Amino acid sequence: MDSRWNDADARDAIAQFAGDPHSNEDVALRVYSSRLIGAEPSLVLHGGGNTSVKTQLIDDTGARVDVLCVKGSGWDLGDIAPAGLPAVRLDTLTVLRSRQALSDEDMVNAQRTRLLDAGAPNPSVETLLHGFLPAKFIDHSHADAILALVDQADAAAICGRLFGGRLAVVPYIMPGFALAKLAAETAEANPDCEGLLLLQHGLFTWGASARESYERHIRAVSEAEAFIAASASGPDSQSLDTDDRAVALDIHAASLRGRLARDPAAGGTQRPYFLDARTGPAIARYLARADLDAVSQRGPATPDHVIRTKATPLILDSLDDLAELDARLAGFRDRYRAYVDRQRTARPERVIQPLDADPRVILVRATDSTPALLIGVGTSPKAARVAADLYTHTIEVITAAEQVGRFQALPESDLFDMEYWSLEQAKLGKRSPRRLEGHIVYITGAARGIGEATARSFAKAGAALFLVDREAAPLEALAAELDAAFACFDVADPAALRASVDRCVSHYGGLDGVVSNAGYAPQSPIAACPDAVLRASFEVNFFAHQTLASAAMCVFEAQGMGGYLLFNASKAAFNPGAKFGPYALPKAALVALTKQYAIEGGPIGVRANAINADRIRTRLLSQVDVEKRAAARGLELDAYYRSNLLGREVSAADVADTFLHLATAPSTTGCVVTVDGGNIAASPR
16 A cells, blocks of 8 residues: 655645635644545545544633544544544543553543533544543554454454564453553553554554554555554455445345344334445455355454444345245344343443344355455445455455454454444434335336425435436536435336346345326327327336336336335316327326225235326426416416415425325325315316
């Protein structure tokens, strides 16, 4: 690993943050070098690691005070800013070292009460460690190559041979007050050292400048990488060349997701998960190991991964054999519950609420037809991605550790303490779930109008979205804004439509609901309507809905979790108008289709409902056509939109809110809801 320090970039960082109230030159350089570390996935991932600087800032009295600026909770080193390095008063912080003990809760309180800014994020749980060490700049990472050395039974001896006295070794202790004191004592006992190797944990380096601390860090990691490479022989020597990539999952993903969601021993509670699948040479080599069943079950590369990946992965021989999948998943859950029971029994003084027993990482061996897979499992797309990322690097650590000696994780008692540590669990968040949290929803016609409003409403309610439209620019912009997956094509293309459902399943791991919204409104007297016009209307306004619903039903059946089909019909289905036959006829058929899916989907928990809307300001009709319709009724344009029983204009957001209600109405199916402000002629009979 090479140093990426650049003096010109460092000067630019100083200039960039010159006016930031949280910053000075020290903090600006701390931000710059922190981002260098955060840009290296082999050093830190997803909020891992932390950095600090001891400097002076102005408090609210105008006094210049000594502070420790240390990474705050919720910030990643890769994009950290001065606000992500909350300033803690240093003089009273270091006094805490004289304490004999300090509980985790008291430690968090002590750190918060010393903040210069009461609104700042919580300082890192390793704030005291940074504070008790005297160095000005301190860097901490979970570098893959370092973990491969410190995750060994004889790690101290290996590290001593490689680094000599330049890096001192600290035995494993959970992060917190005790570790902070031990690290400070170790540094004092080794006054010439320039950093610490924390067994089973990672690397700390320090220096008088940001550059010195950073480059000491890079030097240590580079030496570890070279040591591993020199220890390697055979194909494993390629192990550090990570080449994982996303891989398409087929309908088996839906079967897997459904089985993960249902845990018979948990009282039938349904937990929707997301899946993130990877493959690549390093993953394939790892899953082909003869000792995979043993080495993969020893534990995580570093204990703080346990809250994201659990201690061990679930191993499958394939995704085809559902009986094997059921048996192995049940076995994993039984082993997890037994582990929790053992550790709870050993801690009778603690009240411990068990977490779910589901795996967060699944390893699937290669078959003749499918590659080796690493599948991350999470309660959100990000959580699934984090689990997959972390275990990808765990593979690198384990493989490298085995080249050096024998990979050794912590005993299960230490892993349990970390997994059920309140400060670690706080990272996962305990907020109340939103209405569609965990739902994967596919929406057509999403770029504008009702589709766009529905996408925004569902995203706000917590759904993960797959958006479809034929207008590329607005679709891509909306997908980027809502962090949604998308596909641009015409829904009249049945092959593209089916393929897009497959892409949705591949991207997220499954599907929970569909809002089949896309449509257009051709006009012609029905007797004179060209066959091509009528058939084209049926392709979009009926058959596209049927193709999408049919593909979604295959996923719903494989998952066994139910689901919902929501169709945008039209008031024209019940109240057609002159020259609107080419539009009204397929919409009437769509209402019938809704009822048919309600009948046939009911036994597997699939709900089918439709909305009949009217006079919404969308691009379904051209402005000229709308003005003609208003004029024919003797109305100004705004009055035309308010021409209903309630005398109020109905918006696309009103329709979206009704779609949201139907998505979350567990006892409603076969229903056609009017969203038109009141039109008796169009009300269902």
